[in-house]
Amino acid sequence: MLLAQDLAVFRGEHCVFAGLGFELRSGEVLQLHGDNGSGKTTLLRALCTLLPLEQGTISWRGSALPGARAQYFSEMIYSGHSEAIKSDLSPRENLIAGAALRGSDSIDIDAIIERVGLSDKAELSCRSLSAGQRRRVTLARLLTSHTALWVLDEPLTSLDVHGRALVEALIVEHAKQGGSVIYTTHQPLSLDGCDVRSLKIGL
Amino acid sequence: MLLAQDLAVFRGEHCVFAGLGFELRSGEVLQLHGDNGSGKTTLLRALCTLLPLEQGTISWRGSALPGARAQYFSEMIYSGHSEAIKSDLSPRENLIAGAALRGSDSIDIDAIIERVGLSDKAELSCRSLSAGQRRRVTLARLLTSHTALWVLDEPLTSLDVHGRALVEALIVEHAKQGGSVIYTTHQPLSLDGCDVRSLKIGL
Amino acid sequence: MFQWFHRLAASKNFYRLAEILGPLFGVLGAILLTLGVYRGLFVAPTDYEQGESYRIIYVHVPSAWMSMFVYMVMAFCSALFLIWKMKLADIIAEVSAPMGAAFTFLALATGSLWGKPMWGTWWEWDARLTSELILLFLYIGYMALRASIDNRGSAARAAAILALVGVVNIPIIHYSVEWWNTLHQPASITKFDTPSIHISMLVPLLMMALGFTFFYFTNMLSRARSVILEREANNNWVKDRFRENRL
Amino acid sequence: MGGAFWALLKRDMLLAFRRRADWLNPLVFFVIVVTLFPLGIGPDPGLLRDIAPGVLWVAALLATLLALDGLFRSDFDDGSLEQLLLSPQPLSVLVLAKVLAHWLVTGLPLLLLSPLLAVVMQLQVVAIPVLLVSLLVGTLTLSLVGAIGAALTVGLQRGGVLLALLVLPLFIPVLIFGSSSVIAAASGFAVDAQLYLLGALFLLALVLAPPAIAAALRISTE
Amino acid sequence: MGGAFWALLKRDMLLAFRRRADWLNPLVFFVIVVTLFPLGIGPDPGLLRDIAPGVLWVAALLATLLALDGLFRSDFDDGSLEQLLLSPQPLSVLVLAKVLAHWLVTGLPLLLLSPLLAVVMQLQVVAIPVLLVSLLVGTLTLSLVGAIGAALTVGLQRGGVLLALLVLPLFIPVLIFGSSSVIAAASGFAVDAQLYLLGALFLLALVLAPPAIAAALRISTE
Ligand code: HEM
Numbered sequence A, B: 001m002l003l004a005q006d007l008a009v010f011r012g013e014h015c016v017f018a019g020l021g022f023e024l025r026s027g028e029v030l031q032l033h034g035d036n037g038s039g040k041t042t043l044l045r046a047l048c049t050l051l052p053l054e055q056g057t058i059s060w061r062g063s064a065l066p067g068a069r070a071q072y073f074s075e076m077i078y079s080g081h082s083e084a085i086k087s088d089l090s091p092r093e094n095l096i097a098g099a100a101l102r103g104s105d106s107i108d109i110d111a112i113i114e115r116v117g118l119s120d121k122a123e124l125s126c127r128s129l130s131a132g133q134r135r136r137v138t139l140a141r142l143l144t145s146h147t148a149l150w151v152l153d154e155p156l157t158s159l160d161v162h163g164r165a166l167v168e169a170l171i172v173e174h175a176k177q178g179g180s181v182i183y184t185t186h187q188p189l190s191l192d193g194c195d196v197r198s199l200k201i202g203l
Numbered sequence C: 001m002f003q004w005f006h007r008l009a010a011s012k013n014f015y016r017l018a019e020i021l022g023p024l025f026g027v028l029g030a031i032l033l034t035l036g037v038y039r040g041l042f043v044a045p046t047d048y049e050q051g052e053s054y055r056i057i058y059v060h061v062p063s064a065w066m067s068m069f070v071y072m073v074m075a076f077c078s079a080l081f082l083i084w085k086m087k088l089a090d091i092i093a094e095v096s097a098p099m100g101a102a103f104t105f106l107a108l109a110t111g112s113l114w115g116k117p118m119w120g121t122w123w124e125w126d127a128r129l130t131s132e133l134i135l136l137f138l139y140i141g142y143m144a145l146r147a148s149i150d151n152r153g154s155a156a157r158a159a160a161i162l163a164l165v166g167v168v169n170i171p172i173i174h175y176s177v178e179w180w181n182t183l184h185q186p187a188s189i190t191k192f193d194t195p196s197i198h199i200s201m202l203v204p205l206l207m208m209a210l211g212f213t214f215f216y217f218t219n220m221l222s223r224a225r226s227v228i229l230e231r232e233a234n235n236n237w238v239k240d241r242f243r244e245n246r247l
Numbered sequence D, E: 001m002g003g004a005f006w007a008l009l010k011r012d013m014l015l016a017f018r019r020r021a022d023w024l025n026p027l028v029f030f031v032i033v034v035t036l037f038p039l040g041i042g043p044d045p046g047l048l049r050d051i052a053p054g055v056l057w058v059a060a061l062l063a064t065l066l067a068l069d070g071l072f073r074s075d076f077d078d079g080s081l082e083q084l085l086l087s088p089q090p091l092s093v094l095v096l097a098k099v100l101a102h103w104l105v106t107g108l109p110l111l112l113l114s115p116l117l118a119v120v121m122q123l124q125v126v127a128i129p130v131l132l133v134s135l136l137v138g139t140l141t142l143s144l145v146g147a148i149g150a151a152l153t154v155g156l157q158r159g160g161v162l163l164a165l166l167v168l169p170l171f172i173p174v175l176i177f178g179s180s181s182v183i184a185a186a187s188g189f190a191v192d193a194q195l196y197l198l199g200a201l202f203l204l205a206l207v208l209a210p211p212a213i214a215a216a217l218r219i220s221t222e
């Protein structure tokens, strides 16, 4: 589905990585490994076209990216360091607005909120959620649209053990249904029954 | 050193915890446990007098807090969710400014920067550091002033395995020298040779 | 004395007191206002200079006085709250602000209605008018600040600081504006200061002023009661009263 | 496409409704700036009447400008902007929804209050309808044009003043046509020419601004 | 104590030096607002000269106001403000250092540029020294008073406009004394009274503002 060839990204003068390539098929999970500052976030943002490539091409289902952007965006979802949550809205309102923006409407928001363990906070303003509870809202967002590709930057941040188990279950499920996932984390993640590949970034 | 008695903190209408108390002696390490949203951050901020107590007293070396604030502040340091790093300054400049603000001047900044593994980034602007590299600057800040009490909120966030080992070493060292540490994390931390107690927050 | 004060400040006791005083003030206020309106509109003689339009005075002057009085109440309560952490004082300050703003607005509106026949314009940049306008801004700022902070405790303390800063500033504003105005223009428009006012006009005016004051206290007490109920909804005495259906 | 437009509009209006300060503040700022002028200049009614159209227009412009800073900033800060950029819907349509919501929340109340301020500034009554029309078309144009600046500066820490710097030159034609139409009306002259020009500027902005805003947003999130 | 004061002052000046926009922007804003007026009002020189003191002062006030928003915001956003509150040094001293740095970066350049703009606005040359003195004392007072508002609103998402709302009423006496001193000087009258009053306001602000700012900051970080 996703094919990256010979990618190079510069930040300022500094080459973060070069000559990087991989292919991601349906049902596959790819973990990025690398020390702090090795360029994982940079790669993920470049894959989302949020950063310009110095060199190389990214293609989605065979068509190169800047062109196929509309289709690509409707089939991928990115969850980054920042949470994209409106503090003044409740988790439910946030999720509804997010789903509408992605063009998906017939979803069962309640079930999703239940799934991420926010049932009793669904109507509170997100300002009063703790760090981990806010993260759970971003997890719920992944479920509100049926996208093929998930791009997750450190999804375990601030999550407790139940939260980690939830992330593991979500990834495994998504891969089983034929979706693919690229993620990065510094914590061990056990994805049983999944086809996990790993890519090391940095020197 | 630090004595907390019968603490209760409210956020809005909601009682986050009540009737909480503990004592922390010199050389002791206290880990706060609790699920997402159980109130760990709230407790740490209240211990720093950044949040008002609904009830209870905190005392430092025998004198109750709002009064003994000046002495307390000169002997404690807090490292929270947000990093308190100026993106336009380099790590070195950040550390120097931070140390001056705390009134300590005769310290070896270079050795500290070396210690946290930022030697080759010491003169870059912090804007171009990765998430983990920025965290390391906050670790360095702990070392720039010789304070007795460290209050750390999820110090492992974004750190890789070397980073985690560094945090472990710093805590053990600090405790050995008679300092005390309160911290919270959702990841396992191995503090060998340390007197680690733990406190569970939440129902 | 101080103990009495503290016992009163407990919201339960205050609630009970407000329950009694509120209706009492309400009745007194209603009587005074009816009498004042009647005597002001029908009994008091027509002004030989201004005709009938001067009768706006019976709304205008009391509301102008109240606009300043309420700010003083608010600032005083803010000081009590900041120094002694009296929650009751915060409640009174909170519920007073919109009323003070309303009185200020009323003074501005009636003054401006009066200004059209008297001066030929709705508005003049007169000293007193200008400082009344600024007072309205202070009220609005106070309420906007309160509304913008989610955490109630923080909102209360931030607003209290602002009210106190404002109270330092009010006399400064007052004198600076007065001075600014007289510097450029001789007192051509200050028709306010007609020193003598006939007793038949003065009595209803005072009645109206007192009536406005009672109205303020009635309204303030009932607002304070509902805020107390809201804040203490989890306390037993509120639950008991709710069960017994006498809130 | 329409669905996402309305959803975004609805979300932004809901947010504005939650934080009343959003629409109250530019309004009160407008009022305060207008009242500052007599205080700075002195209370002479003749002088005030002469400068009233200019002051009202400059105050409206400054209020719009100040409000603009918040147009994309909160979305940028919390990462929602990235998600907007990754939406499968055409970005310029989404951006138009945001600008429209912003104008409804900040521009419209200002428009509704302007007659009152015109009276305070002793403006002739005949000029008030023209003031309203020119402000209606003008503030819409200002919002569209200003949004380009807001998009360019949203990534910068203290974008506020830089934003002012970037968009004020673009605002000047609107200011000139707007205030001169009111001056003309107050002196009893015809105002068609100025209003047509304002309308033309608005159409131009409506066509050109959305793609420019979209492009600027993509740059700002790099 | 002195050490921390100087360290903070130095840090803030260094930061301002790194991001040139900080001191350039209020300046350019000042210039642009002053130039907007002739555009909005029309180019009649007599009229311009009459309103020059008022416009210069209002523009200086608005520029100060805009810059104020950034006074504590970046420290708040990145958590440095919490660290400041946890410093063993007295908070009102540290706060004074921040206000001073802010004034040096935003108020001083504005002051230095004002004679030029006064000439552009056709202000009488005799009034220029008075303009300078009144702006010097006045903008210092505005910075101190405005910092209270900045501290109260720093935790709020769109504090900018709320800040304007909160502090503008407090700014009015400074505006009145400042501009009327220039008006008096331009008409050849004595200006001692106004300048003494400005000085008195400054001293009052210097004494009362720092503890108020400190208290407000503690509330805002709760
Ligand atoms: C928008 C316009 C006006 C405003 C904002 C306004 C405001 C005020 C204020 C604040 C006061 C209380 C002053 C004090 O007790 O210190 C006052 C009193 C008064 N006003 Fe007005 N006023 C306005 C228009 C008028 C007009 C047009 C008249 C009639 C010519 C008028 C007649 C009076 C009188 C007779 C008093 C009582 C004076 C006294 O207590 O010494 N006002 N007004």
Ligand SMILES: Nc1ncnc2c1ncn2[C@@H]1O[C@H](COP(=O)(O)OP(=O)(O)OP(=O)(O)O)[C@@H](O)[C@H]1O
Pocket: A011, A012, A014, A016, A034, A035, A036, A037, A038, A039, A040, A041, A042, A043, B127, B128, B129, B130, B131, B132, B133, B158
């Ligand atoms: N805006 C920028 N300008 C210049 N260099 C940058 C910028 N952002 C990141 N870098 C550099 O690029 C490198 C990779 O950063 P990146 O954020 O991708 O790392 P990462 O692998 O995500 O690390 P972490 O595990 O700490 O999150 C770092 O060495 C950093 O110094």
Ligand SMILES: Nc1ncnc2c1ncn2[C@@H]1O[C@H](COP(=O)(O)OP(=O)(O)OP(=O)(O)O)[C@@H](O)[C@H]1O
Pocket: A127, A128, A129, A130, A131, A132, A133, A158, A160, B011, B012, B014, B016, B034, B035, B036, B037, B038, B039, B040, B041, B042, B043, C151
């Ligand atoms: N500003 C606030 N207003 C109201 N409630 C709040 C506020 N901040 C936090 N809370 C509530 O207080 C509780 C504790 O939050 P806190 O941030 O202390 O949790 P935590 O233990 O640090 O969780 P995490 O592991 O997710 O960081 C949460 O349930 C949250 O909903």
Ligand SMILES: [Mg+2]
Pocket: A040, A041, A042, B130, B131, B132
């Ligand atoms: Mg990263």
Ligand SMILES: [Mg+2]
Pocket: A130, A131, A132, B040, B041, B042
């Ligand atoms: Mg936490």
